[in-house]
Amino acid sequence: MESPTSSKSWSIYGRKEITTKYDIQGKIGSGAYSDVYRAHRKSDGCIVALKEIHDYQSAFREIEALQTLQNCPNIVVLHEFFWREDEDAVLVLEYLKTDLASLIREAKKNWNGGISSGEIKRWMIQILHGVDACHRNSIAHRDLKPSNLLISDNGVLKLADFGQARILLEPGFVASAEDLEHDERNAASQGQLSTLQQPEVIIKDSNEQACVNQEQDMLTKEELFRNLVEQKAKAAATEDTDKDSNNPDGDNSCLATCTASEIEDDILKGSDTYEPDEGGDDTYGPLTSCVGTRWFRAPELLYGSTNYGVEVDLWSLGCIFAELFSLEPLFPGTSDIDQLSRIFNVLGNLTEETFPGCSNLPDYNMISFSNIENPVGLEACLPNHSPDEILIVKKLLCFDPASRATAMELLHDKYLSKEPLPVPTSELRIPLTKCDADEGSPGNWFDYRETGSDSDFDEFDGVNVMKTNSGFSVRFD
Structure with missing residues (x-):
């Protein structure tokens, strides 16, 4: 100490x-x-x-x-x-002395067979209840990841670390009698009424x-x-x-901020950058795209959107659920460019067909990738998992934010009510303590908080930088 x-x-x-x-x-x-x-x-x-x-x-x-x-x-x-x-x-x-990150690490190292389906469902239900409470109150957490999902000694999971949260609208939600009764039943079943x-x-x-x-x-x-x-x-x-992962926010998106200094100083010093509407969304100032942790950051944020909603949390949930299944991070990008590349290799390119209006994202015309004709698909990332398990991840990892399933919709999803049923909270296996990542291991938890620069351009076969009327564009082949 x-x-x-x-x-x-x-x-x-x-x-x-x-x-x-x-x-x-x-x-x-x-x-x-x-x-x-x-x-x-x-x-x-x-x-x-x-x-x-x-x-x-x-x-x-x-x-x-x-x-x-x-x-x-x-x-x-x-x-x-x-x-x-x-x-x-x-x-x-x-x-709360441990978290979901530690549980995943413990399961990978010491639990033969990983986390059982019944346990995964119980963890999902608790996460979804927490996220649903946020979203019903117009609160976007904006930094959902396993290490921010804390776990009590008796197996109750709780969302934590709201330092990047934003109330997107004035809290106008008034719980109905049915909602209150539901919450009381849920709390009582977890032994948490206090x-x-x-x-x-x-x-x-x-x-x-x-x-x-x-x-x-x-x-x-x-x-x-x-x-x-x-x-x-x-x-x-x-x-x-907004504060993000050791990065000053400025008025730039993550791509514009992080990749700029790595391309060509002379080009970028004279380039225009996207500035969000200074009117902002509320008294807390304008939204920024540089929020959250890269591995769980929604594509619209990676492309610089400052006009988003609670749907960015739903993308993060998809990444978390996939990690519960596989015990490995789904998109462990080493930079924002690499993050997009990994997403596209699995899900295909971001286009107007998959996300209407995506061409209006601030950095969409600044950063482009070669066409991926045969994306590997989520099935390849989650081998030996049932179609129902893959489907619940697919319902969250949609390019179009409007197509992502809400937390409440997923709480009523048939997957959670099918055999094997969710185990009681008291039967969940829990790590004794919060464990640190193995030193030197690739993609350890400390790497989740990026250092503020993207320096991986040499990882790609071809990088083309071109001046445009608005500044520059970068194409990765």
């Missing part, structure tokens, strides 16, 4: 409002914009995760998404949070510190919270961006 005097941990250890309530036991994870600590809650001995987020936008999005979804059994629980004007936000989350502690906001300015909890007026809390965010937003008005 990390020493309290470590340069990266002094902040949280020195915050008395946190240390008076929690014994911080050490850092257990770190990302581009956050650090996660294991802690012991003094009041009742509960083990929690403290997530210190260093980026105000990521913190705001995660807090708002988790508050909106706080009654959903398959969403990680936010117990409370701390946020001072001059400090990073610290979220107090339920502690009383949630409402988040605590701590805001400090030069004159006073205010502590707000559920016993006080909700409007007051919202006003204070919004005021804090507005202050931070003003300070960062010139960098109103």
Whole structure:
């Protein structure tokens, strides 16, 4: 465990409002914009995760998404949070010690026969319930992958890491009595009905510190919270961006940003780049295509779309489900160009026939590939799997976002109700701990977060760069 005097941990250890309530036991994870600590809650001995987020936008999005979804059994629980004007936000989350990535790795190494069909179906059902809760509330997670699907000791899977989530519309969903009854039955079957502690906001300015909890007026809390965010937003008005995988967002798509510096500096310095509508989709700024993790990123994002919806999550689900079946990532691209190439080799080229309107994507006319006459198909990627198993993946991995099956549609899919039936949650096999990837192994989990450049042009037989009226185009043969 990390020493309290470590340069990266002094902040949280020195915050008395946190240390008076929690014994911080050490850092257990770190990302581009956050650090996660294991802690012991003094009041009742509960083990929690403290997530210190260093980026105000990521913190705001995660807090708002988790508050909106706080009654959903398959969403990680936010117990409370701390946020001072001059400090990073610290979220107090339920502690879940393993994830689906670790389960897949454990199954590949030690489970003869892999993950059984009954287990896969139960995992799918839980993932779909979590995703459906997000989408019913107009929340796009935008970074679904196995390592963001956490698992409790009793087999309950929960969506986590909402730092890239966006509420695409004002949350207008009102649960019907039938929905609430369904959620209660689902929660009861998983043994997860519990009383949630409402988040605590701590805001400090030069004159006073205010502590707000559920016993006080909700409007007051919202006003204070919004005021804090507005202050931070003003300070960062010139960098109103989405955060992605160590990449600055700018106004460019992933292809335009990542491949540009690898082609020809002189050409690209003078080229025009696509700029999303500054009107944006809401008060959080314009959407960006540089979100999520490459292996699970939808084609429209890889081609620079900034006009997308929750369907980008459905593509990610298709990649996750395929990995549950095969225990291998479906499209482990080494760059955005390689990612597209792998997708096209399996599914065929992206055309107006397969995705009406795709020619209007920002980078569609900038990046082109040779025609693939005989794509290998998903069947070749999932050998020894039934047509029903392959079909459920196909329903998600559609080029046209409008054709992707929704989470609710898949929850009613006949595949999940056929023999072998989903096993009870209590019978799921679970890794004892979260395991790290094997050092040096190809495509390990740490490679999921790209470093911000695409330098694999020499992997292709031919690369043609041509100047155009709008800048340049690249063709891969």
